[in-house]
Amino acid sequence: MGIILFELALTFYFAATIVSVTELFKDSRIASKMMLSLAAIGFVIHTTDIIYRYVSAGHIPITNAHEATSFFSWCIVFIFFLLQFRYKITLLASFIMPIVFLLMLSSSMLPREIRPLSPVLQSYWLGIHTVLAFLGNAAFAMAFGIGSMYLVQEHYVKSKHLGGLFERLPSLQTLDQINYRLITFGFPLLTLAIISGALWAQSAWGSYWNWDPRETWSLVTWFIYAIVLHARLVAGWRGRRAAILSIIGFLTILIAFFGIKLLQKGLHVFS
Amino acid sequence: MKVLVIGLNHKVADVDVREKLAFNGPKLEEGLIKFRDLPEVQEAIVLSTCNRVELYANVTDNLKASESVKTFLSEYHGIKRDSLDRSLYIYDDREAVKHVFRVASSLDSMVVGEPQILGQLKDAFDLALSKKTTGILLNKLLKKAISVAKRIRTETRIAENAVSISFAAVELAKKIFTDLSNKVFMLLGAGEMAELAAKHLIGNGVNEVLVSNRTFERACDLAKEFNGRPVKFDDFIQEMVRADIVICSTGAPTYILAKSQMQKVMRERKQRQVFIIDISVPRNIDPEINDLDNVYLYNVDDLQNVVDSNVFERQKEAEKAEKIVLEELETFLKWQSALDAVPTIIALREKAEEIKREELEKLLHKNPDIGEKEKEAIEHMVSAIVNKLIHPPTAALKEDSEDKDIMVATIQRLYGIDGKKE
Numbered sequence: 001m002g003i004i005l006f007e008l009a010l011t012f013y014f015a016a017t018i019v020s021v022t023e024l025f026k027d028s029r030i031a032s033k034m035m036l037s038l039a040a041i042g043f044v045i046h047t048t049d050i051i052y053r054y055v056s057a058g059h060i061p062i063t064n065a066h067e068a069t070s071f072f073s074w075c076i077v078f079i080f081f082l083l084q085f086r087y088k089i090t091l092l093a094s095f096i097m098p099i100v101f102l103l104m105l106s107s108s109m110l111p112r113e114i115r116p117l118s119p120v121l122q123s124y125w126l127g128i129h130t131v132l133a134f135l136g137n138a139a140f141a142m143a144f145g146i147g148s149m150y151l152v153q154e155h156y157v158k159s160k161h162l163g164g165l166f167e168r169l170p171s172l173q174t175l176d177q178i179n180y181r182l183i184t185f186g187f188p189l190l191t192l193a194i195i196s197g198a199l200w201a202q203s204a205w206g207s208y209w210n211w212d213p214r215e216t217w218s219l220v221t222w223f224i225y226a227i228v229l230h231a232r233l234v235a236g237w238r239g240r241r242a243a244i245l246s247i248i249g250f251l252t253i254l255i256a257f258f259g260i261k262l263l264q265k266g267l268h269v270f271s
Numbered sequence: 272m273k274v275l276v277i278g279l280n281h282k283v284a285d286v287d288v289r290e291k292l293a294f295n296g297p298k299l300e301e302g303l304i305k306f307r308d309l310p311e312v313q314e315a316i317v318l319s320t321c322n323r324v325e326l327y328a329n330v331t332d333n334l335k336a337s338e339s340v341k342t343f344l345s346e347y348h349g350i351k352r353d354s355l356d357r358s359l360y361i362y363d364d365r366e367a368v369k370h371v372f373r374v375a376s377s378l379d380s381m382v383v384g385e386p387q388i389l390g391q392l393k394d395a396f397d398l399a400l401s402k403k404t405t406g407i408l409l410n411k412l413l414k415k416a417i418s419v420a421k422r423i424r425t426e427t428r429i430a431e432n433a434v435s436i437s438f439a440a441v442e443l444a445k446k447i448f449t450d451l452s453n454k455v456f457m458l459l460g461a462g463e464m465a466e467l468a469a470k471h472l473i474g475n476g477v478n479e480v481l482v483s484n485r486t487f488e489r490a491c492d493l494a495k496e497f498n499g500r501p502v503k504f505d506d507f508i509q510e511m512v513r514a515d516i517v518i519c520s521t522g523a524p525t526y527i528l529a530k531s532q533m534q535k536v537m538r539e540r541k542q543r544q545v546f547i548i549d550i551s552v553p554r555n556i557d558p559e560i561n562d563l564d565n566v567y568l569y570n571v572d573d574l575q576n577v578v579d580s581n582v583f584e585r586q587k588e589a590e591k592a593e594k595i596v597l598e599e600l601e602t603f604l605k606w607q608s609a610l611d612a613v614p615t616i617i618a619l620r621e622k623a624e625e626i627k628r629e630e631l632e633k634l635l636h637k638n639p640d641i642g643e644k645e646k647e648a649i650e651h652m653v654s655a656i657v658n659k660l661i662h663p664p665t666a667a668l669k670e671d672s673e674d675k676d677i678m679v680a681t682i683q684r685l686y687g688i689d690g691k692k693e
Contacts, residue, residue, distance in 0.1 A: 157446060235542075
């Protein structure tokens with residue numbers, strides 16, 4: 001049943017992605033309602049799939065690459081709906097749903113069997129550490145989407161060609177503020193994820209920091225977002241620069257997420 | 272029962288003619304009553320705005336009625352008949368309905384798509400309702416016109432883009448800032464266009480207004496007018512640190528703000544977004560300032576380009592709107608034709624007479640020995656029955672009620688008659 005749920009969620013996300021991309025070219029209320037419903041149904045099925053895996057495995061289902069990618073997508077859609085609830089920027093889906101779909105697609109191609117958990121991972125830290133890390137990264141994914149929208153809108157205003165999406169995109173300041181909020185939401189989560197990871201490493205392997213590739217990349221990401229926040233508060237790096245930095249930040253996360261998996265093996269179980 | 276429209280608008284009459292014909296203040300109510308009291312007019316509405324004066328009526332004979340309305344207009348406003356005849360347009364029936372739909376949808380406006388006309392039309396209708404000068408036909412016409420206008424507004428983008436420079440400036444400001452109500456606005460210099468744009472921005476609720484001018488007294492005057500604070504011209508760069516929106520229109524022959532100065536301002540305001548509109552010709556603000564991050568500089572040509580492309584967009588949308596008008600026109604005319612009950616009444620009577628005659632003939636044919644006296648009595652009784660039977664439906668058809676169209680259709684169906692015969 002787990003397989004069917006996952007495939008169903010993937011299918012709904014795929015349909016939502018197609019509709020959301022067509023929305024870039026044609027403004028239609030019906031299409032945007034359809035997109036939201038498709039994404040919402042996909043999200044409910046996806047949630048059921050994760051709960052199902054949780055129940056059958058007996059622990060939080062983030063212990064292999066398939067589950068991790070799937071859970072990451074889930075967090076992104078979750079934050080999308082939170083933002084949708086608060087700001088009603090449906091057009092954001094056109095920037096975010098393709099990413100969700102690609103993540104889910106790569107997740108679908110990874111081995112799915114639930115393997116017995118190695119003793120090292122059998123700890124309450126598993127849930128705390130992974131959920132913090134993934135929610136934080138999902139907030140950064142959303143900042144990536146918002147940052148891209150900012151660059152598009154800023155291009156219209158700066159070049160004085162107010163075509164295309166100008167009418168439908170929110171104001172520059174709104175996008176900039178959401179971007180800032182997402183980063184201030186994601187950054188503490190990432191910080192806590194790193195701290196909880198270090199504590200867990202201490203209890204599991206006897207040392208706080210092992211320079212395992214994921215730890216290194218997390219640190220790189222942490223520094224990038226620390227710079228984003230610092231530059232904003234001190235030097236007033238807002239607007240375009242903040243948008244570009246949040247795009248770079250998320251690309252770093254993606255490299256860390258997939259790059260390490262392809263190139264090296266580390267302590268992290270789904271690396 | 273036909274719609275008649277008599278009036279003039281900005282296309283056919285200059286403002287000096289329009290203002291003579293305008294129904295202003297107390298004249299509006301008084302004129303409406305007098306207009307309705309004309310013997311040829313059954314229902315009446317008067318629409319009087321700065322761009323048009325139009326009289327809508329429900330009439331039987333449109334030629335007679337338009338003569339009488341024209342005489343009324345010339346006498347009421349004291350204008351010579353021949354000068355009036357030259358500028359007035361008269362539409363009747365189908366063309367009249369179409370015209371009212373186009374007016375309501377702002378397709379006939381000077382600025383196509385402007386939203387005020389619908390409100391003005393609603394006001395005219397409300398006044399007519401409160402003075403009870405309308406009935407079944409004009410009520411339906413106005414309700415329909417309002418719904419057509421709403422349909423066009425939701426189904427086309429006719430009213431979406433700003434088509435004047437000051438509206439375009441406000442529209443842009445709203446796409447740069449989330450909320451204008453906590454923004455500081457600065458007006459540099461003066462001038463008609465700048466002050467108009469300033470009024471629009473202030474009307475959209477900026478938080479604080481700063482006014483600077485080479486002559487400080489002028490700055491004080493304008494500051495008073497806009498409820499703002501005057502700033503000495505030597506200090507304006509200093510104060511710009513706080514300003515989020517700047518409109519510049521000084522008569523200076525050169526740039527009064529250089530890129531390096533703006534860079535300093537941006538550093539001091541921590542790179543918060545700034546929207547600068549340079550209306551002055553020659554330009555007062557170094558165009559290179561637009562290259563700075565978070566600075567958006569528009570000059571008068573840039574704004575005009577925005578307006579031009581919006582006007583073009585609107586014209587495309589207006590074509591879609593005209594199609595909707597034609598579509599709705601057909602449904603209205605269908606309703607109106609059902610409203611005309613006379614053919615149905617005639618058909619009903621003819622049908623009854625026919626049945627009566629047939630049945631009488633049959634009876635006389637079967638019983639040839641009926642005498643003249645009895646025959647007369649039978650005929651009399653049958654006529655009485657027929658008349659009594661068709662009296663209530665005929666009376667109902669003659670009544671002016673809101674659901675008359677339904678009544679006509681129902682009676683046609685119940686009695687199996689075709690009301691299309693004229």
